[in-house]
Structures are given as C-alpha cells and as structure tokens.
Amino acid sequence: MPEFVVVVSDPRIKNLRVAPVKVIGLDDLEYTDKHKEQRILPNVRLSQQILDVINPPLGVVVVRIWKNKATREKVNLVAKAVVDNSIDVMTVGVPLAFLTDKVGSSQVIGEVFAASAFQVRVSEDVASKLIGLRIGNKVDGRLIGFPNVTLEVRGGADLAGFPMRADVDGAVKKYLLLSSGVGFKPKKKGERRRKLIRGNTISPDIVQINTVVIA
Known part of the structure; x- marks a missing residue:
C-alpha cells in the first residue's frame, strides 16, 4: 500500500x-x-x-x-x-x-x-481510505488530524508528476491531445500537444493528493 x-x-x-x-x-x-x-x-x-x-x-x-x-x-x-x-x-x-x-x-x-497551504504525509491505513475517491469527492478532515473540517479532492499526481484530470474518467493513465487545462499550458494560441495524464480517480499510483478546505 x-x-x-x-x-x-x-x-x-x-x-x-x-x-x-x-x-x-x-x-x-x-x-x-x-x-x-x-x-x-x-x-x-x-x-x-x-x-x-x-x-x-x-x-x-x-x-x-x-x-x-x-x-x-x-x-x-x-x-x-x-x-x-x-x-x-x-x-x-x-x-x-x-x-x-x-x-x-x-x-x-x-x-x-x-x-494558506501545507502538506501532511499520511499512513498506509489512511491512504487505503483515499483510494477510489474521485476529483470532487469530499474527505473528512479527521483523516489527516483536522476535525470539524471538510476537504474536497481537486487533483493529484503520480510519482513522475503526471497530473490527474477531472474530465478523464477512472484510475487510468493515457495520452490525450490537449489545448489547455491541467497537464498543458500552451505557449501560443491554438497550440496542441499530446500529454500523458492520469484519470480522475485516486489509485495506488498516485503519490500526491490536492485538496481544498470547503467547510
């Protein structure tokens, strides 16, 4: 795990x-x-x-x-x-x-x-409760030591730095032709590139999970 x-x-x-x-x-x-x-x-x-x-x-x-x-x-x-x-x-x-x-x-x-932002490394036990969650899902802050707080999953990345995208379903890794958004920032108008990205579901290959306090 x-x-x-x-x-x-x-x-x-x-x-x-x-x-x-x-x-x-x-x-x-x-x-x-x-x-x-x-x-x-x-x-x-x-x-x-x-x-x-x-x-x-x-x-x-x-x-x-x-x-x-x-x-x-x-x-x-x-x-x-x-x-x-x-x-x-x-x-x-x-x-x-x-x-x-x-x-x-x-x-x-x-x-x-x-x-305004900080990170916490979680145990295998906590990690197991996060696997399967999708971008947009809510997380109880108690999992990382912050009771009375609700977090929302906003993204993440694997060990190589390939990011999760909300518009790609599942715990997948695939190439997409991107013109903007997570995983590609075009340097000129109309530029498109094939980029390797992760899907919107947390899998054991994800090493960083990005969350935002919503309540």
Whole structure:
C-alpha cells in the first residue's frame, strides 16, 4: 500500500498578515522524525494577540526565518499554533531541535503568518481510505488530524508528476491531445500537444493528493 502526501489549500486566507517576531527555541517542544517527514505537524507557541493578528483558520502557521534576505535564503517551519500567553507578545517559541539544526542558534529574528497551504504525509491505513475517491469527492478532515473540517479532492499526481484530470474518467493513465487545462499550458494560441495524464480517480499510483478546505 502506498503512502500519500495530502496537500491542503485554504481559500479562506485572502489577506495574508505577516507579523515580525523573535523566534526562540524551546526544548520541551518535540521535533522527531515524524515531524521531519511531515507525518505530524510540530507545535509552536505564541500569544493570543499574535494569533488574532494573523488569524489562521485551521490554526496552522508558517514560521519563516531569513538566513540571508539578499539571496532569498530562508527556512520555513509549518506548524500548529498553541496559545501560550506567558510568552512575550512578539515572540514565537519553536522546537529547539529544529532551530539549532536549521540555523545553528537558539534565538533568531523571523516572521509568522497563516499557512494558506501545507502538506501532511499520511499512513498506509489512511491512504487505503483515499483510494477510489474521485476529483470532487469530499474527505473528512479527521483523516489527516483536522476535525470539524471538510476537504474536497481537486487533483493529484503520480510519482513522475503526471497530473490527474477531472474530465478523464477512472484510475487510468493515457495520452490525450490537449489545448489547455491541467497537464498543458500552451505557449501560443491554438497550440496542441499530446500529454500523458492520469484519470480522475485516486489509485495506488498516485503519490500526491490536492485538496481544498470547503467547510
């Protein structure tokens, strides 16, 4: 049975608010192999005041640390926000193991904002419940650790990157003559190409599933 990466996009995040913060490492926040492999989102701590400013609907945030702004070199940590009003208002606490591994320091300057999209790697058990679903089908968010959320399958891709198309029925892989849409972006008007694509049904060959929060 394969493992899938489920990509979650949240269209409710329209006006992204970025808050500059001091990022500190906390040794009581876990950062294990499961977090590194994105099987579980790590926790970060921040004040209610900062959370109200960035307003993440799912409570998922991105902590961004700029290693070098001139070269655009940065480190991102996607995590679940946990309110801790004992922490300084303009501070975010992240796992110390993450901070020392990525930047070699226990304290840096960074920024935090709501995650408009993130991904979770799911277990074989969860993957088995997704096989057979089609583009447009709904998924209970509890499958990936988000209760009270409904997701809609919008697409996906196999290991080689060939995308699923909603207008191709079944768990198939075939060549189509395309003029636009998923799988082909024409560079000039009227251009058409034969492209290899996947059908609209999730099969064991799919490795990434794209979903959108709808409720």
